[in-house]
Amino acid sequence: MIAFILLFLIGANMIRESLSSDRDDEGEIEDKFSFSELTLLAIATSIDAFAVGITYAVLKQDVLIPVIVIGLVAFGFTIFGIFLGKKIGDYFGDKFEILGGIVLILLGFKILFEGLGLISF
Secondary structure, three states: OHHHHHHHHHHHHHHHHHHOOOEOOOOOEOOOOOHHHHHHHHHHHHHHHHHHHHHHHHOOOOOHHHHHHHHHHHHHHHHHHHHHHHHHHHHHHHHHHHHHHHHHHHHHHHHHHHHOOOOOO
């Protein structure tokens, strides 16, 4: 429930900010993410990985290989996302942030529905 609320609020805030005009005197889009917002987003998106770790512990499974694989895949996708986001952001501008907000909200709903046992991926 906490992950859903955090992801929903951050996603909704991203959509709201993308629809507002945050340009400086030279017409450039200002950096909107503060350290606290990024930290909150990192915590919210890590709750799902935390749940997987707890599941491995409860099932008494070896966690070394899954931790390495999950860490490498997360690192790779993060780096890929940074470069792709920069290219797409330069092309589509601030409006592409709406899609990011929608993805966060959908991820929050996925976590909520999995937690309630309504879906299983």
